[in-house]
Amino acid sequence: MNFYSFGRWISRVSQHPVTRSFQRTMATAGEGSGSDSTGKLNRLASEKSPYLLQHASNPVDWYPWSEEAFSVAKRENKLIFLSVGYSTCHWCHVMERESFENPDIAKIMNANFINVKVDREERPDVDKVYMTFVTASSGRGGWPMSVFLTPDLVPVAGGTYFPPEDRFGRSGFGTVLKSLSQKWKEDEGKFKESGKKIMEVLDRTSRLSLSAQSDLPGEEAIARCYAQLSRSYEPQYGGFGESPKFPQPANFNFLFTYYALNPDQDDAKKSLEMALFTLKKMDQGGIHDHVAQGFARYSTDERWHVPHFEKMLYDQAQLTCSYLDAYVITGQSRFAEVVKDILTYVTRDLSHPCGGFYSAEDADSLPTHDAKEKREGAFCVWTYEEINQLLAVPVKEGHDTTLANVFCHHFSVAEGGNVNPYQDPHDELKNQNVLIEHSSIEETGEEFGLSEEECKAALTKSCQILYDIRQKRPKPHLDDKMLTSWNGMMLGAMARAGVILGEKSYIERAIQAADFVKTYLFKDGLLLRSAYSMEDGQVSVGSCLEGFVDDYAWMIRAFLNLYEATLDTSWLELAEELQDKENELFWDTQEAGYFMTKAGDSSILLRIKEDQDGAEPSANSVSVGNLLRLSPLLDRADYREKAEAIFQLFAERLNKIPIALPEMTTALLIHKKHPVQIILAGKKGTDATQKMLQAVHGHLIPSRVILLADENHESLLYNRHSSLRHYHPKKPDETVAHVCQNFRCSLPVSNPEQLEETLNNPCFVVE
Structure with missing residues (x-):
């Protein structure tokens, strides 16, 4: 059965x-x-x-x-x-x-x-x-x-x-x-x-068993995942399925990866269109907090308009990566702005002074300080009268248009509110407005005879005024628990944002979070599950509950991202240490794959393996991606073998309903391609190396492996890759890049422009 x-x-x-x-x-x-x-x-x-x-x-x-x-x-x-x-x-x-x-x-x-x-x-x-x-x-x-x-x-x-x-x-x-x-x-x-x-x-x-078939899932599973996503895609407003609509970042990850590895195929181009359109609609919708930044958990309607106002750390982390991918592929600045918007929210509202990230903000809050009962969305919504009173100042001197005129037009603010009563069964949003953009800044400017720059400045000023007012309202509950897995998601996303956008502060924030984990959540070689904020600004780990498999999987991915952003091999060493510990504690030696929990807790009646990528991708999906990244980096064939065993374990599901495992199907896509080795011969941290590194991250190359040849023959990478001894910069202050795939290498290049040209050559990214 x-x-x-x-x-x-x-x-x-x-x-x-x-x-x-x-x-x-x-x-x-x-x-x-x-x-x-x-x-x-x-x-x-x-x-x-x-x-x-x-x-x-x-x-x-x-x-x-x-x-x-x-x-x-x-x-x-x-x-x-x-x-x-x-x-x-x-x-x-x-x-x-x-x-x-x-x-x-x-x-x-x-x-x-x-x-x-x-x-x-x-x-x-x-x-x-x-x-x-x-x-x-x-x-x-x-x-x-x-x-x-x-x-x-x-x-x-x-x-x-x-x-x-x-x-x-x-x-x-x-x-x-x-x-x-x-x-x-x-x-x-x-x-x-x-x-x-x-x-x-x-x-x-609840048990999964290895498939009797000898072949790993292949192109059929990948094609079926695309087909299933395509059938569930809602083309009018984007997203997958009807209301309620969830962001589902694992779907974006698959669609972007599918496109990046097959850019000339029609279905891959359609994948890109579905992902980009959905992300644009989410950005414009009420699920995006246009005043205080960040994204809500989901939309109760099909238009991304009326959200469930709760904000979760794991959504901020995953959507940061989705919008980064959109920016890397398109170069459109708006996607980078959304990334900065999310990270502004996280660093301001979800950050502990010691470096950890808090879990969530509640949807419910008191509408006024003397109110007795909380309402969903009370902290975030506005009446038409409030907007017109607060923004009753001219856009600029000598202009009849007020900030309120521009703001109400741009964000669809209506007298009597703009929320469909069917989306408000408890009348909590009656006469209220949830901000949603229905036109571009350029179009709004044209409506009022303003340049795009003037219109943008007016909207920015209006949002700041409303933000200041919101800070005087009763705030929603903050869940200041700091989970290892979600902290791994967020610090990994921060590291990627830092190197892609050239924002050093993001990398510094990611390192601060990693140091927090090492200080409070890493004890005697084991990860702990959670830490808690204390009233005096200190940190407690409570009863020192040991970490679960998702804590290891996400922290390994985080340390891999930190290594790729900094080329500091100490993060790579930590990733390997944690991967070996994950294998020791959670690997099923009989049937393959990772259990959620280690053995030994008699109160847990079943040791279960997660088999679905939901709001958070499953630990098995994240882990198979980690194993495929670590294997060529560390020359660990055993990691690749474990990844293949996971594919084999989930073969039936991948072949029949891969839409249930889009993150794992993304890893399967990468597994089918030869790794692209990018060797940077130069000194870590120099301006030349950082510019080369940013050029690498400016391309979405899912199967890439970044190696630093810095002539430190005692380092981890030199111990695993003796060939690195052959790569040297021509000059002391220079960094030379070599791009190799399937035993073929490009000519070495010594500046970012040449590296860009090499990476744009498809023969190095699709075989």
Whole structure:
């Protein structure tokens, strides 16, 4: 039985009377969607996670995920109620306000269940096991995730968001709690029997096995990925699928790579068009914060207009890379401006003084300082009257047009608001405007008799005025948890931006973040999962929770990017050290591929391998790309063999539904090409070397390998590549570049212009 038939299996196998009863009860509940409470603090008050701390004053007797909770459940023979979410989750806030702060519901929970709260970002291993169950048994998942477990941690019922009371024919949370508690007391044996069968099937269906076929996935998988993306592409506004629309940067990565490796093919040109058009529409849309920079999580409509206003670090990091790729391919300055916009937001609002990056900003906030209830988007939206009052000054002396006239026209600000009521089911955005560009700056200027420069200056001034006003509003909650994996994403993106845009400050910021990781999140050769900001500006690592496979995968990619941006081989040495540790801790020696978790934690019932590239590409997809980059850099054939084993493990999925793994399919594209070796003979850090390096990064060459021949024969690269001893600059202050592919090399060049000409020669980038 495969994983996708598990839902059908549930309906056939779970036919015990008690199972049918609680399934009917759970099926009538809602699906996935703080506020402050008073009173006694519960056990979560001693935790570090911002999400757990949000629930520390709930009347629910919460436990963190711990042996203490499991022991109490066994001793008292009670079901465990497991609630999983994260601190910027809108519907988590709703369920907290409606149920977990409700004394009557809390009383039922405390009397009948052992209640456990988990931050999904802190414990992705716990989240993955039970989300696999919830998704397989109900066909849908989301947060908050609500799961009922036996004292042995076996799931027996689950869902997402539950309303507090019965409504519209749907059972409320109180009803579900009472029903399950009663049935557990009446016949716990049938619960356990059903749970055992569920776990057997989950264990079987969550396993991936090596394909019997000997051939690796090839051109068919790549062509199918393009075809599936093309079919799902929405040509009017860009993006893949209808509303809600998510950025999906892994799709852009595939499309740009496909184009870069096949620039003359018609479908590759179409790939480029789809990616560029979507990125332009996202830039213009409300998903892009035109006043305070950065991008929201997703758009609730097809036009990228009304966002879910939450901002996540991982989106900022991945979109930085997407817009960098767009800039490298097209040379259009607007894409570079968007990159700078994102990084302005991250360095200003998501940065710890010691160098780490915070996780997220909430969608919800108080509309005014004396308001009692938070609203989604309150921090970001504007009424027509506000705009006209705040921007009621002339664009320039002697001109009747005001800043408000220009701003309202350019950003589609309307009297009565510009939000479709269908995108605002709770009337939180009534009479409000979400800024969206409907014309270019040049077109807006023409509308008011302004030059493009004058119009741009007017809009910039207006945005600054509104930004200053926004800073006086109640701010949304900041999740200042610093995750290793997301920090790896962001510092890797910073490093790329620095070398591509020639912005030294970005590289310095990336190095600061890398030093933060080495100082706080790298202990005894192991990565830790997370660090936490303290009130005094210091950093805590909490209980020193060890890192998961995604922490290693993203930090390896980050250190590779830092090496390529600086040519400092110490980052390459760290990347190799972490790759070997990842292989040791997470590699499946029986079937290949990487587990999410290392062995040994008895509270994790399944060791699962992620098999889908979602909002974050899976660790296996990121890792296979890392292995393919490291193998030629370090002359490690074993890394390439592991990459091929991963392709083999995921062969069936890559051949049938590669759209589920676009990041891995991108790696497959690169695997099919001979590496392009770019050898820079010169001194690290000199002006000549940096200019050559920037020329290299000015081309999207997915299979490139950058080697520095600096005559330091003791360095890592010289130890792995004896041929580097043959490359020397002609003059002490000169850097000479050699471009080689498939045992052929170009003539050496000694200036960036010549290197540009060489790299534009397709014979060195497509074979």
